[in-house]
Amino acid sequence: SQELEQSPQSLIVQEGKNLTINCTSSKTLYGLYWYKQKYGEGLIFLMMLQKGGEEKSHEKITAKLDEKKQQSSLHITASQPSHAGIYLCGADESAGGTSYGKLTFGQGTILTVHP
């Protein structure tokens, strides 16, 4: 089965700083999802990447999928306290373009933003 490794495991930054979270897969990624989770709550969908080299942005968050489709990064520009939380990458276990639907997640990256 697919395994996802996230780095760093935790990150503490000062408000206004940029930061990057990485997600590396043991297999080729057919669909990569980024979610944010506040402690004790559910996951909030951020972005989905499917194609090698794809890049998507929403407000101050940019996600990229490398050409080989084995690594993704999430970049936050000018971080704010509202960005604090747990960021999770999830991979769609698919084969041949057919999605199995279920997601395999990384262990998460805990982001703290000090004002």
Next chain:
Amino acid sequence: DTGVSQNPRHKITKRGQNVTFRCDPISEHNRLYWYRQTLGQGPEFLTYFQNEAQLEKSRLLSDRFSAERPKGSFSTLEIQRTEQGDSAMYLCASSLGHNSNQPQHFGDGTRLSIL
């Protein structure tokens, strides 16, 4: 669109008791997923439904676990004879369709504590 709803939010029970959780997906979402999340880890897939059909169950889902989605709308997850190791956050997600273009939307989860 009211989002995915899970009840109860918290459940505290004694070891050996049975518990049942409910998930109401986003209306018209034909796929429904159950995940389990323990502290410091990403969610782990348990099972999923397409309409009322249960298509896959993880090896994590022992015989004490059963899930249903009788009319293809809401779903229930029952755990019989609960054990200490069942303590976790149980997350439900739903999606529209069965291809990797559709992100899963999560509820806020049910936190189970076994005394």
